[in-house]
Amino acid sequence: MAAREHDDDSSFVDSAKEKMTETFHENDSSSSSDSDVKAKDKKHFPVPPKKNMATSWKEKPVHTLLGGGEAADIFLWRNKKKSAGILGSATIIWALFEMIEYHLLSLLCHVLILVLGIHFLWSNTLNLFYRCPQFPQVALEEDTVLQLALVLRLEINNALEVLREIASGKDLKKFLAVIAGLWIVSIAGSCCTLLTLVYICFVLLHTVPFLYERHKDKADVCLEKAEAELSKQFDVLHERVLSRLPSRQSKDKKLA
Template sequence: MADIVTEEPEHEPTTYIDSAKEKISEIFDRDDSSSSSDSDAKTKDKKSFPVPSNKNTTSWKDKPVHSLLGGGKAADIFLWRSKRKSMAILGFATIIWALFELIEYHLLSLLCHILILVLGGHFLWSNTLNLFYRCPQFPQVAVEEETALQVALVLRLEINNALEVLREIAAGKDLKEFLAVIAGLWIVSIAGSCCSLLTLVYMCFVLLHTVPLLYERHKDKADVCLEKAEAEFKKQFDVLQEKVLSRVPSLQSKDKKLA
């Protein structure tokens, strides 16, 4: 009988111990990768949300008066940097105020008289003077479309900004600002009952040409007075808040919700 030869495999299969070791190493590798990914995510979150810096913003007292007025040509006129323009504008405003308030000249009469002078000058220019002299044509006056659109856009932006500011004030988020606006409107209403609108506008115009210049020249003394006035205003506001505003139920409910 032929002998049956059993062939042994060259590579023995892996034992249970080796397979268990491989599974344990895979589990540890997964844990290490997850922990490293978590740490990377945390570092990314820290990087993506930077800590805000505690830099103190400069107050309006530290800024120059020219920048407080917005800069540009308007600030130069109010601070008398260009004296000829400032004197011309202030003189023109004084003439207009004197015509309507002192002489009691009416706006409609002024417009009609200006149109009479313009039409009479144009008639003399085009008919009479050309008989004796070779005069150039009378200049044409027209408003360009670009300038009209620019003026309309500027007015639209300013009106929208003013409405947005009024909406924020009326929302009552800043109580001090709300009370300050109410007090300012009340003072303006009292001044409006004492004088006309033109006189009030002229007084504001004169103050714009005098107060910034005096403040720039005597800034140190004015800052001391303003600090005293600000401290007194804060004291009076605290008294008002303790005696009146703390008893209002709507404000108390808002404070509880915020707390």
């Protein structure tokens, strides 16, 4: 009897083990099937890629920073003949007014004398010996003048809007940068004439972007160091001076 009971217990234990193993296999197969389904879903429905963060101005090409188009090509010397011609013309004009001390009114009169003399010879003298075509007519079209006026109006309005935004005090760093820039320009204006200052800016536009594009890696390192130093100086200024100034929110709370 004891042997039979022992055999029954062992058979019961074996059947229980078989049931446990079957359940584990079923769970594994179900989990594997679920994982296969999820993998198929991932294959059929891929995760959309994350959007790139806004790139800084250092990561953009110099041609894009200059606005693109023909003006950027001129400043970057993509068309060397046109760039050299414009820079040479600006140099001649600067040399006439600054080195030779030529006056604007005298230049306008001399240009008009030259144009009238060429027109007179073209119309009266040369036609006696050669059959020359008529002198070209020069006239401004109404559409061109209206487009120019519209562009100037938009640019002036944009400049006034930017100045109003800066003067509102929302961006303190931009406000201080504009004040420092105007102060530097005022010092440069006291040292040289307006024409010389414009010519220097014109030469810098034709040289600095070109050199920056050629040596972008080294220039970015120097700019990062300068930016870090300026941020440190601004933090010191903010802690010592600007943080002690009463803000607009504190005034509004006192009034409320």
